[in-house]
Structures are given as structure tokens and as C-alpha cells.
Amino acid sequence: MPRYKENDLPKSKLNASTLSKALQIFKYATHHKWKFYLGLLFLLLTGGTALAFPKLLGMLVDCVNNKDLVQARNIALGLMVILLLQSFFSFFRLSLFINFTENTLANIRLALYSNLIKLPMDFFSQKRVGELNSRISSDITQIQDTLTTTIAEFLRQFILIIGGVIFLATISLKLTLMMLCIVPVVAVAAVIFGRFIRKFSKSVQDQVAESQVIVEETMQGISNVKAFANEWYEIARYKGKINEVVKLAIKGGVYRGYFASFIIFCLFGAIVAVVWYGVTLCINGDIDGVGELISFVLYSTFIGASFGGIAELYAQIQKAVGATERVFELLDEVPEKINDLRKPSIPKINGKVSFNHVGFSYPSRPEIQVLKEVTFTAQQGQKIALVGPSGAGKSTISSLLLRFYAIDKGEILIDDKNINDYDLENLRGNMSIVPQDVILFGGSIRENIAYGKPDATEEEIITAAKQANAFDFVNGFPEKFDTLVGERGIKLSGGQRQRIAIARALLKNPSILILDEATSSLDSESEKLVQEALEYLMQGRTSIIIAHRLSTIRSADAILVLNEGKIVEKGTHKELLEIENGMYKNLSSLQFSEY
Template sequence: MGRFKENDLPKSKITASSLNKALLIFKYAAHHKWKFYVGLVFLLLTSVTALAFPKFMGMLVDCVNKKDAGLANEIALGLGLVLLLQSVFSFFRLSLFVNFTENTLANVRLALYTNLVKLPMTFFSHKRVGELNSRISNDITQIQDTLTTTISEFLRQFILIIGSFIMLASINIKLTIMMVSVVPLVGVAAVIFGRFIRKYSKKVQDQVAESQVVVEETMQGISIVKAFANEWYEIARYRDRIKEVVEIGIKGGQFRGYFASFIIICLFGTIVAVVWYGVQLSIAGEITVGELFTFILYSSYVGASSGGIAELYAQMQKAIGATERVFELLDEVPEKIDSSEHIPTINKIKGDVTFNNVAFSYPSRKEIQVLKGINFTASFGQKIAIVGPSGMGKSTIASLLLRFYDINSGEILIDGKNIYDYDLENLRGNMSIVPQDVILFGGTIKENIAYGKPNATEEEINIAAKQANAYDFIQGFPEKFETIVGERGIKLSGGQRQRIAIARALLKNPSVLILDEATSSLDSESEKLVQEALEILMEGRTSIIIAHRLSTIRSADQILVLDNGKISEQGTHQELINLENGMYKNLSNLQFSNS
């Protein structure tokens, strides 16, 4: 599918503005620019030797009339030298262009990834991961193909066309006029016809892809298909798709047949016409047989290059479009984060958190105010729980603390200092989050725990695992800490993933801890183990606990009840339970009556 998507890349018109933008790519070439320019010199030399080849061939053929074997030997040696030089020039041309491209695009890829990683959460909230991945893979591949071969081929074909026309005119102007009036027209017609057929082939590809979607959906949901006894329905659906593939494929075959007939009649007919006229001129003594032979070779250069140059131009349009899309991402303004490869020095904060009249709306839906005048204080070492119905802004409070988004009004203070006065790395370096849906990276358990402190010792990792109630289950794996967790931690259970996330947070030793519904999706046994680990994790630090299960927050120093973006109730578990008709009391009664 990667190749299929690549073929679908949109084109961009080649204008002075788009060319200037595309040329910015050379900024990333650093000290490798010279390789591109020297490559251009070898490209010119390759084209010149290619143009010399028909001339020598014609001279060799004329040796038949002259009956001069010695001259024929000399010309043959000259041809051999031309071919040798062309192969040497081609080697250096390709090597230099590939070297230049690989080094330049490595710099582009790194710059693009560095910028992406440092972009704020507002950017990721309206961009799909698949789209961003396509920019790094498909768009860069398109630029790579263009810098490696397309530009050099386009220039080579252009030089061959111009050079061939000059050589043709020098041989015989009458024959050149006749060739110019016919060959390019047939070449252009062949390109247009060929493009139409390619579009039709793409239609077949699309249809086949659609039929594969049916297969994929059926296989993924086979238990549902069988449970509903709908095998007949899926077979009928697939049969309809296959019928469409067959119909389009047959039509495409007919068009390819027409194209083959067109090539045979028009293209070869044109060659016959040029040769016939050349023979007439040769009989009349206006050109020699060798010159006619040379003329035919140059004509084939013009025909082949005219056909190829249109496709190369289309590839360059795609590359310019790809470059524009890559630079769109590079132009995005990143957060102020140091990207040098070192572990940042974190200045410890105490952990007093204050929200003063904070209001917030998400940038993607500014008309909906998620938080309205939020006020609360969490002193060092306190556990502050936030409860309330879904969609009321509980997780938003955590996002604002981590400065994923900017608040609309009010202020957030940490240790009495405005959150925006902190260095971003230092602020986040003092915080840790254990989310409901834990994301682990596809390495080992050890690497995932050490993500909280990349320079942690083996002993520190072991202690963190023990405190998180994770050590025993890790030791149960054959590879222990070197066990590969799989993509997003798929090889581990939900409770195991949570405990690794807790070990990761423990190792970081944050001043402010955010628990975002950390036990809501676990079974009773896992919840007990995770809750024990969380109690250890919360010791000696400020904890903001976002919870659905009220049983987990009874011991909180303060509970905030969020309703419609406002704090409707505030107090300890006992104080809120005593509120007549209070939301917390109703939520508590509902949960404990069902348990």
C-alpha cells in the first residue's frame, strides 16, 4: 500500500515561488552541496558522450563505401573509448547524486522529526498520526527519488533533445523538418494515450484494494460474521467487488490493445516514413548511408527523450508538492525545548499547586468553554481528587498542569510562581502522569521503566519495580527485565502495564503526580496490586487524582466535584457525603449500591 499511496501524491504547479521553496532543501545539504554541482558536471559529460555515439556509428557505417578497414578500426576504438568514458561519467554522476541526496535527506528527516516531537499538543489535536507518518515516509521518498534520478534524468533528456536537434540539422535540414513535423506529435500522442491507460490501471488497483477491504473486514470480524451466520452476505459482497474488478480490467485490456495497435501503426509507421525519405535523399546523393544511419539514431534519441521527459516533469511536480508539505511541518512553531542529546538538569520544585479563576476552551472548539473559573489549592504532600461525569473537564486540568495547552484566563501557580515563568523542561521534569490507557514503547520492560530516568542504575530500576508491585511478575518472565513488551505493551495485561507505568513514575521521582483514572479499567485483583503501588507512589508528593471509582479516593485530603466546567462541590469524602442531594453523594450511592 506504501507504493500505492506514493503514486497518489498530489502535484504542485512549477512556478518561481514553488521552485524557490523547493530549493530550500539545499539548505540541509550542509557541506555536501559540492557533490550535487560536481554531479551536474558529470551529467553534462555523460550527455556529451551519448551525443557522440551516433556520430561515430555513422562514420563507421560509411567505412563500407570507402572500403577503408584501417579507418573502421580507428573509429571502432573511438567508439569503445566513448562507451568507456560514458560508463565512468555515469558511475560518478549516480554516486555523487545518491551521496548528496542521502546526506541531505538524513538532515531533513532529523530536522522534521525534531520539530514534530517538539510541537505543542494543539498541533497533534488536529493532525492524524497516519498523515504525519506519510509526510516523513512517502513525501521524503518522493523527494529522494527526484534528487537521486529524476532531476538528472530530466536534464539529461533535455540536453539530448537539444543536442540531437542540432546534430540532425547539421546532417540534413530537409529530413530534419520532415522528422520534426511527425515524430514529436506521435511521441506526445503516445504519452497522452499512455497516461490515460495508467489512470485506468489505477482504477483497477483501487477496485482491487476495495475488494481487499472486504476480505480484511471479514477476517478481523470473523466471530461476528459466524455469530450472525452471515457468511452468505460477505460472499455476495466480495463477489460484487470482484465483478467490478473484472469489468474494469477487461476494459483496461481493450485500451491497452488499442495502444499497442497505435504504437505499431503510428510510431513504427513514422520510422518507416523517415527512413523512406532518407533513402530518397541518399539515392539523390544529398546524404550518405552513414549519415542516414546517424540521423535515425538521433531521431530515436528525440523520440525516446520526448516521451520520457513528460513523465519526469510530472515526477518533479510531485516532488515540489512533497517538498512544500515537508516545509509546512518544518515551519510549525515548536515548544521551547532543548533538543540536544543530553539528560536535562531538573531543579526540584516543592509542589504547591494553585488554580486561580482558570478558564479554558480547546483551540479546535473555542465556542465550548470546558473550564469556567476553576479555583483550588493543593499544598505539598496533599492528595486532591477530581470527580464528576465524563466530559466535564477532569483530564483537561491535568493537561493544563503539564502545559499541553495555554489557558484562556486566570492563572496556575506552582510554589507561588506562574506556571508560564517555568522552563518547560523543568516544569514537566517535576511532574509525572499515570494515565488510564498506559502507553509503553516497543522495547524491553527495563527500557520502559528507565524512560522515567534514562540514566538510572540497575539497582534503581529494581527498587522502582519492587515498589510498584511489578518485580514479581517481571521475574516470572523467562527474559525478566529484558522481556520485549510488544507494540504499545500489547504482550502485557492491563494491570502489568499500569504497574510498569507506576515504576516509571517512581523512578522519575516527581514533585507533582497526576493519576488519570489509573485503575478504572482493571479487574479487582489487579486494582488491589496497582492501588498498593499507587499509595507508595503518592507518598511525599502532591497528587492530583482523576477518578471514576470513588472507592479509590476516600482518603483524599480534598475532593473536587466538577460539573459543567465548574467546581460544584469541594471537601473531604465525609463532608461531601453529608451534603443533602449533593452530586458526590448521589455518585457514591450509585457506585456503592451497585458494588
């Protein structure tokens, strides 16, 4: 799912319910709330000093008629003091709001990430990573901008409108009514027109982006383009998209021309109309002096600008309330029962595993039964292999063993104790999984091995690397164990990543080991090294081995053949080969006939 752009963020209607949810942000402010309230006080002071400025400026102009230099100097000094105070108040307003916002959002980010990482697997199976990233990035950024500047600016504009109208009414009620009939309407119309222009410009940008996609696709697949001699086709496709861009851009230019004409005639015309009417009232004696007229014009400009700005700010606040709702939706998700702090020691389990009549369907596909009446027992230290076609339910068994999902029927026992009776951290702390596609984190080799035991000593890490057949290739790198593996371990080969994963599992020293097709994607040389490491890893541990290559499981204590969610055959390699027309025998014949 693509990440939201700021202008694409959905809005939420402002009502008692949505505002109540949005105000939950303050519970994450902890002891920083006072900064927000003090910032509001400085905001009021900023608005008050801003309102005093046009009044004093008008009085300063009136000093021309009075020819009073002393009064002019005092008023000028007063204006400088007001500017100084406004600068002082603005500094503290901004710094306090930013301080409050950053501390509050840091708490929200931590709470959101902590809750996300503890949510059950069925949540992640129904959500896209791009959407979750958007919640943490775009939504939080929208809240950040709103708390830092938008709310303050909205309140400031509101103060200027209310205060400005009051001051205007004291100068001339007639002129005030005339101004309120013209300036706000024109200002709001300008905002609506401007928003339309921006949306049209965005559609042009989207078309340009689509044309760039054609270029990118063509360059990436240039060999295919040339192999099919389709250069003419791609040129025609790109030309068509470019022509669409040109048509839209020219149309947008016409609209921008209308907008410029509107601003010049209507907005400035409104100012001329107000000034003309003010001059008329001034000549007729309804307004005392040119100074009051200048004050009136300045207040009118403040009010017009504030009306124009407040509409956009209101839209931003709507987006922020929507973003807050989406963030709190994630915070309200119920996490798995797992401890916030890692226990210093995890009680060891023996490793006996029993599935008794287990039935299961994924929450996202409840109508499809993935496992049906699955029953088997793995004694402590035994190797149990799971084979069968794709979709038979092999990997699902490993997911249920790790308690990623709750079963629909039956029971799973560990050491004859129901799996749900174990503390989740204790249960998973006694298990390790070596998957087919190993995901390494973007740190060093040392950090990735130590992921199995974060407090491991250097000696323990080196020992685990040696036992996993990883020490030699790690030692061959210039930075040795400090070598960075790159994003998802991209700088290492498949076999190297597998051996790092095995070293990680060895360091964890699990009682139950899950090998999910751990060698299926490796070349022969890498498979040999990895298989040796796996044999060492499986010693003395209950091992559940999911395999496509039957050659790797010949020595298993029992092999379970799954098909359509059921165990259709069970036995050792030798016993299963003796079943006439058996599924395992057919699979074995197919695989070994390929060599």
C-alpha cells in the same frame, strides 16, 4: 488517514515561488553541496558522450563505402573509448547524487522529526498520525527519488533533445523539420495514452482491493455472518464486486489493445516515414552517405524517446516540489520552547499548585468552553481528587498543568510562580503522569522503566520495580528485565503495564504526580497491587487524582466535583457525603449500590 501511494501524491505547479521553496533543500546539504555540483558536471559529460555515439556509428558504417579498415578500426576504438567514458561518468554521476541525496535527506528527516516532537499538543490534536507518517515516509521518498535520479534524468533527456536537434540540423535541415513534425508528437501522444492506460489499470486494482476488503471483513466477523445465516448475502455482495472487476478489466483490455495498435502503427510508422524520407534525400544527394542516414535515425530515436520520457519526468518533479512544500510546512511550524539537549540537573520545585479563575477552550473547538472559573489550591504533599461525569473537564486540568495548552483566562501557579515563567523542561521534569491507558515503547522492560530517568543505574531500576510491585512478575519472565514488551506493551497485562508506569514515575521522582483514572480498567487483584504501588508513589508528593472509582479516593485531602467545566462541590469524602442531594453523594450511592 491512508498513506499516500506514490501515484496519488499531489503535484505542485512549477513557478518561481514553488522552485524557491524547493531549493531550500540545499540548506540541509551542509558541506555536501559540492557533490551535487560535481554530479552535474559528470551529467553533462554523460550527455556529451551519448550525443557523440550516433555520429561515430554513422561514420563507422560509411567505412563500408570507403573500404578503409584502418579508419573503421580507429572509429570502433573511439566508440569503445566513448562507452568506457560514459560508464565512468555515469558511475560517478550516480554515486555522487546518491551520496548528496542520502546525507541531505538524513538532515531533513532529523530536522523534521526533531521539530515534530517539539510541537505543542494543539498541533497534534488537529493532525492525524497517518498524515504525519505520510509526510515523513511518502513525501521524503518522493524527494529522494527525484534528487537521486529524476532531476539527473530530466537534464540528461533535455541535453539529448537540444544536442540531438543541433546534430540533426547539421546533417539535413529538411529531414530535421520533417522529423520534428512527426516523432515528438507521436512520442508525447504515446506517453499520454500510456498514462491513461495506467490510471485505468489502477482503478481495476482499487476494485480488486475493495473486493478483498469484503473477504477480510467476512472472515473477521464470520461468527456474526453464521449467527445471522447471511452467507448468501455475503456471497452476493462479493459476486457483485467481482463482476465490477471483470467489466473494468475487460474494458481495460480493450484500451490496451488500442494502445498496442497505436504503438505498432503510429510510432513505428513515424520511424518508417523518417527513414523513407531520409533514403529519398540520400538518393537525391541531399545527405552524404548511408552513415549519415543511420546517424540521423539514431538521433531521431534519441529525441523521440527523450520527448516521451521528459513529460513523465516533469510530472515526477512536480510531485517532488509538492512533497517539498508539505515537508517545509511542518519544518516551519513553531515548536514549544524546550531545550534541544537535556540539562544535567533539573531544579526541584516544592509542588504547591494553584488554579485561579481558569477558563479554557480547546483550539480545535474554541466555541465550547471546557473549564469555567476553576479555582482551587493543592498544598505541597496533598492529595487532590477530581471526580465528575465524562466531559466535565477533569483530564483537561491535568493537560493544563503539564502546559500542553495555553489557558484563555486566569492563571496557574506552581509554588506561587506563574506556570508560564518556568522553563518547559524544568516544569515537566518535576511532574509524572500515570494514565489509564499506559503506552509502553517497544523495547525491554528495563528501557521502559528507565524512560523516567535515562541515566538510572541497574540498582535504581530494580528498587523502583520493587516499590511499584513489579519486581516479582518481571523476575518471573525468562529474560527478566530484558523482556521485550511488544508494540505499545501488548505482551503485558493491563495491571503489569500500570506497574511499569508507576516504576517509571518513581524513578523520575517527581514533585507533582498526576493519576488519570489509573485503576479504572483493572480487575480486583490487579487493582489491589496497583493501588498499593500508587500509595507508595504518592507519599510526600502533590498528587492530582482523576478517578471514576470513588473507593480509591476516600483518603484524599480534598475532592473537587466537576460538572460542565465548573467546580460544583469541594471537600473531603466525609464532608461531601453530608451534602443533601449533592452530586458526589449521588455518585457514591450509585457506585456502592452496585457492590
